[in-house]
Each structure stands twice: as C-alpha cells, then as structure tokens.
Amino acid sequence: DTEVTQTPKHLVMGMTNKKSLKCEQHMGHRAMYWYKQKAKKPPELMFVYSYEKLSINESVPSRFSPECPNSSLLNLHLHALQPEDSALYLCASSPTILPAALEGLFFGSGTQLSVL
Amino acid sequence: SQKIEQNSEALNIQEGKTATLTCNYTNYSPAYLQWYRQDPGRGPVFLLLIRENEKEKRKERLKVTFDTTLKQSLFHITASQPADSATYLCALLLYTGRRALTFGSGTRLQVQP
Numbered sequence: 001d002t003e004v005t006q007t008p009k010h011l012v013m014g015m016t017n018k019k020s021l022k023c024e025q026h027m028g029h030r031a032m033y034w035y036k037q038k039a040k041k042p043p044e045l046m047f048v049y050s051y052e053k054l055s056i057n058e059s060v061p062s063r064f065s066p067e068c069p070n071s072s073l074l075n076l077h078l079h080a081l082q083p084e085d086s087a088l089y090l091c092a093s094s095p096t097i098l099p100a101a102l103e104g105l106f107f108g109s110g111t112q113l114s115v116l
Numbered sequence: 117s118q119k120i121e122q123n124s125e126a127l128n129i130q131e132g133k134t135a136t137l138t139c140n141y142t143n144y145s146p147a148y149l150q151w152y153r154q155d156p157g158r159g160p161v162f163l164l165l166i167r168e169n170e171k172e173k174r175k176e177r178l179k180v181t182f183d184t185t186l187k188q189s190l191f192h193i194t195a196s197q198p199a200d201s202a203t204y205l206c207a208l209l210l211y212t213g214r215r216a217l218t219f220g221s222g223t224r225l226q227v228q229p
Contacts, residue, residue, distance in 0.1 A: 004159075033216075042120075042205060042219035043160065056216055090159050098215045104150055104162025105217065112157065 006091050006108035014116055015081060021111045023074040023091030031055075031097040032074040033105065034066060035090040043090055049074060050097040081115045088112050118143040120220040122206060128226045129196055137191040137223045139206035144218075146208040149182055149189050154203045154222065163204075164191075196227045 004025045013019050023032065031050050035043035048056035049068040063085075065077040074091055092105040121140045129135050139149070148167045152160035166173045166182045166189065173180045179192040193200050203222040209215070 040221070042221045045216045045218075048216060088157070092159070098209055098217065102148075102165055104152070104165060105160075107159030107161070109158050 004091055004093055004106050004108035006089075006111050008111060009109065010112045010114075012114045012116060013078065013081065015083070017081075018077070018079045020078065021076040021089055021091075021113075023076075023108055024072055025093045025106070026072055027093065027095075027106065028071075029093035029095050029106070030071060031094045032068060033092040033094075034074070034076055035092060035107075037088045037090055037110070047076075048097065055097060078113075081113075083115050086113055086115045118218075120144070120206065120208060120218060122204075122220040122223045124221060124223070126224040126226055128228060131197060131227055131229050133196055135193040135196045135200065135225055135227070137204050137225065139189040139191070139220055141187050141208060141220075144187070144208055144210060146184075146210055148209050149180075150207045150209070150217065151178075151180055151189075151191050152205045152207060152219075154205055156203075160205055160219075193225075196225075198227045198229050201225055201227050 007022045033048050034046040037043040045058050046060045047066045052068045063080050067075040088110040090110045092107045094105050119142045150165045151163045154160040164180045166180045177194045181190045203224045205219050205222040207217040207219045
C-alpha cells in the first residue's frame with residue numbers, strides 16, 4: 001500500500017463548528033506533514049510530526065490543532081475557523097524526517113475545506 | 117528575502133516537443149531540489165530529486181538540471197504528451213534552518229495534441 005488516504009474529500013463548515021480532518025498511511029513512514037494550499041498558490045507547511053512527536057509548528061493559529069495518535073494516523077482538529085481558512089489541506093508522509101526523504105514526500109489527495 | 121520563482125504563465129506546447137520549465141531561487145543554499153507534478157484538486161506527486169552537487173538527473177522522459185551558481189533548476193519533458201498536462205512544482209530543502217520543503221508556486225503545462 002503506497003497511498004496516503006485523507007478523509008473527508010470535501011468539507012463545508014460554519015465558523016462555530018468543530019470538525020476534524022483525518023490522514024492515514026500504511027507505508028511505515030515515521031514523518032507526517034500537514035500542508036495548506038490556496039488556489040494557484042504553493043503548498044504551505046503547517047505542521048511536521050516525527051515519530052509521533054510534533055517537530056515543526058509553522059506558527060499556525062491555535063484554531064488548528066494537530067494530533068498524531070500513532071505512527072499511521074494524523075488528525076487536524078478544526079475549531080472556530082475563518083472564511084480565509086478555506087483551502088485544500090494536504091497530508092504527506094516520508095520514511096523519515098527531512099533531509100533523509102530522498103524519495104520525496106507522498107501526498108494524499110487532500111481535503112477541500114470551505115468555511116462559511 | 118528568500119524567494120522561489122516559477123513562471124506563473126502557463127506553458128503551451130505541441131505534442132512531441134520538449135517542455136522546459138524553470139525554477140529560480142534567491143537567498144537560499146539548498147541541499148537539494150525536488151520536482152513534483154500536481155493535477156487539479158489532487159496532491160503533488162514526487163517526480164525527481166537532484167542534490168546540490170549533481171548537475172543533471174534523468175528518469176525516463178524527464179531531465180532535471182541544477183546550477184547552484186545561477187541558482188536555477190530546469191525541468192525538461194521530452195516527447196511531451198497531452199497526459200503530461202499538469203502543474204509542475206519545484207521544492208527546495210535547505211542545509212540549515214527549517215528542515216522542511218519550501219515549494220514554488222508552480223508552472224502549468226498544457227500539451228496540445
């Protein structure tokens with residue numbers, strides 16, 4: 001299995017809702033990432049987990065809360081989001097944390113989030 | 117300030133021709149550079165990695181060059197096909213500082229049959 005699976009594929013939420021994005025991989029990768037991508041813009045790093053520990057937090061607002069319950073799962077909990085948070089949220093994994101990831105990052109298809 | 121620049125204008129070429137995409141960077145000393153393909157509404161897919169001490173890398177119809185003096189990478193697709201139509205992103209990893217990839221905004225390639 002060489003896939004990174006993200007659910008849901010689409011999500012519409014109000015500004016007072018609480019929702020979670022889920023990411024799963026079964027490649028034995030020990031580094032997992034959350035990226036945010038707006039239309040026609042590059043993916044922007046949000047968080048990096050290495051061996052289930054948070055390694056990088058790119059000064060992301062606290063309304064985004066990551067969680068790595070085990071080596072295969074990565075969640076992103078969303079609360080009190082703003083309309084400008086609407087974007088494609090991408091999860092990725094790599095065998096180990098960079099710079100050792102010579103095979104590149106494996107990305108999921110993303111969750112398209114709309115905040116109303 | 118640090119910048120990664122890719123041509124924001126779409127590149128339109130005829131099937132069978134060679135597509136050449138450019139990635140320029142400033143104020144970075146990258147350890148390596150990666151190229152990804154991204155289709156609409158999908159995550160990027162890794163294509164090739166080239167290290168700072170390598171001049172050229174090939175994989176099937178793909179070729180990447182890396183010139184650390186010019187601070188530029190070129191990405192070539194030979195014998196292009198309509199199925200190659202996508203957005204191509206370059207990404208840098210630095211020797212020091214944040215150990216994470218920084219992406220360019222990508223160039224959209226359209227191959228006409």
